[in-house]
Amino acid sequence: MTKEDSTTISGFQEAQPRVNxxxxxxxxxxxxxxxxxxxxxxxxxxVSAIFAEWLAPYDPYKRDMFNVLAQPSSEHWLGTDAIGRxxxxxxxxxxxxAILVGFVTAGFASISGxxxxxxxxxxxxxxxxMIIMRIMDLLMTFPMIILALFIASILGVGIQNVIIALxxxxxxxxxxxxxxxxxxxxxxxxILAEEAAGASYWRIxxxxxxxxxxxxxxxxxxxxxxxxxxxxxxxxxLGIGIKPPGAAWGGMVNDGYRYLVTNPxxxxxxxxAIMLVVFAFNMVGDGLRDALDPKLRGTL
Numbered sequence: 001m002t003k004e005d006s007t008t009i010s011g012f013q014e015a016q017p018r019v020n021x022x023x024x025x026x027x028x029x030x031x032x033x034x035x036x037x038x039x040x041x042x043x044x045x046x047v048s049a050i051f052a053e054w055l056a057p058y059d060p061y062k063r064d065m066f067n068v069l070a071q072p073s074s075e076h077w078l079g080t081d082a083i084g085r086x087x088x089x090x091x092x093x094x095x096x097x098a099i100l101v102g103f104v105t106a107g108f109a110s111i112s113g114x115x116x117x118x119x120x121x122x123x124x125x126x127x128x129x130m131i132i133m134r135i136m137d138l139l140m141t142f143p144m145i146i147l148a149l150f151i152a153s154i155l156g157v158g159i160q161n162v163i164i165a166l167x168x169x170x171x172x173x174x175x176x177x178x179x180x181x182x183x184x185x186x187x188x189x190x191i192l193a194e195e196a197a198g199a200s201y202w203r204i205x206x207x208x209x210x211x212x213x214x215x216x217x218x219x220x221x222x223x224x225x226x227x228x229x230x231x232x233x234x235x236x237x238l239g240i241g242i243k244p245p246g247a248a249w250g251g252m253v254n255d256g257y258r259y260l261v262t263n264p265x266x267x268x269x270x271x272x273a274i275m276l277v278v279f280a281f282n283m284v285g286d287g288l289r290d291a292l293d294p295k296l297r298g299t300l
Contacts, residue, residue, distance in 0.1 A: 025292070028290050029287045029290070032283075032286075034283045035283050035284060037283065038283030041280035042277075042281070045098075045276075045280070052093050055092050056086075057077075058076075058085075060089040061245050062086075063083045064080065064084030064085070068080065068082060069081070078091065078266075082255065087252075087266060090247040094249045094273070097159070097247060097248045097249075098229045098249060098277060100159070102225045102226075102229040103225070105162075105163050105167045108167040109167045109171045109173075109224075110221045113170075113177075114175070114217060116136070117176065117178025117180075117181075118178055118179075118205055118210060118213075119132065120132040120133050121179040122182055122205050123201075124182075133176075133179060136171075136176060137172075139168070139169070139172040142169075144169040144227075145169075145231050147169040148168075148231055152235055152241070156240075158243050159242055162242065166231055170224060170228060174217070177216070181209075181213040181217075182213065185209045185212050185213060186204075191208055194208060215292040216292070218292065222285035223282060226278035226281035226282055227278075229277055229281075232248070232250065233249050233250030233270075233274050235250065236248040237251065237253050239254065249274050253267045253270050253271055253274075256268075
């Protein structure tokens with residue numbers, strides 16, 4: 001019996017083994033070294049944010065007027081700022097601020113935006129769609145950082161106001177993407193069959209359209225996290241972000257740029273931290289995009 005004959009029984013070819021989707025995802029996701037490096041950076045950042053009290057060598061808010069603008073040493077690895085606060089300790093606590101603002105803002109903006117885009121996309125021929133999308137178009141006429149700057153200047157400084165300002169600014173992007181995905185997915189035959197069978201609007205939206213739109217939205221959220229952290233740093237640098245003496249990377253850059261000649265690490269250290277977190281989220285987002293897109297990940 002030949003090899004071809006062994007795979008055929010009574011004229012029917014044996015079923016091929018089912019592809020392990022998780023194995024395919026992990027193979028594509030972890031095949032790029034830059035993605036692994038991004039994950040390592042994010043892991044260190046999250047650990048620093050969670051265990052900041054134990055990792056920071058000093059109180060980040062304690063002033064030491066007898067040790068102002070100290071040079072890096074074994075006692076203060078990154079020196080001290082203009083009022084004697086330990087730079088490394090403030091950098092570690094700034095990680096907590098960045099991660100908190102990034103994740104909370106991304107969660108608020110993505111959930112709100114996806115719900116609005118889902119509703120507007122499914123009811124595409126209704127007045128509700130027109131109202132939602134025209135509001136989103138109005139918000140998108142302003143660059144995100146400009147809109148966040150305007151909202152934050154009205155609300156005032158503070159971490160809650162920063163989250164609200166950035167959340168509203170990022171919301172239109174999620175709504176617009178979800179709107180387009182909803183318009184495309186709802187035209188599939190299985191959606192039309194569900195409608196013909198009498199399925200409710202909510203069942204179709206949340207049991208069929210939303211799960212199928214989830215992969216590209218997950219990629220968008222991951223890529224947007226770095227942008228949101230960078231935007232928060234920009235607001236703090238301008239003085240309308242995190243309220244002093246709170247530790248924020250943008251505020252640290254602002255405090256240290258006056259001493260670039262004599263104490264450059266006061267600005268360089270938080271600047272490098274911002275660069276690393278944006279790089280890490282972009283690399284992880286690219287990896288998720290490749291692993292979740294069937295056209296890019298191929299087959300085993």
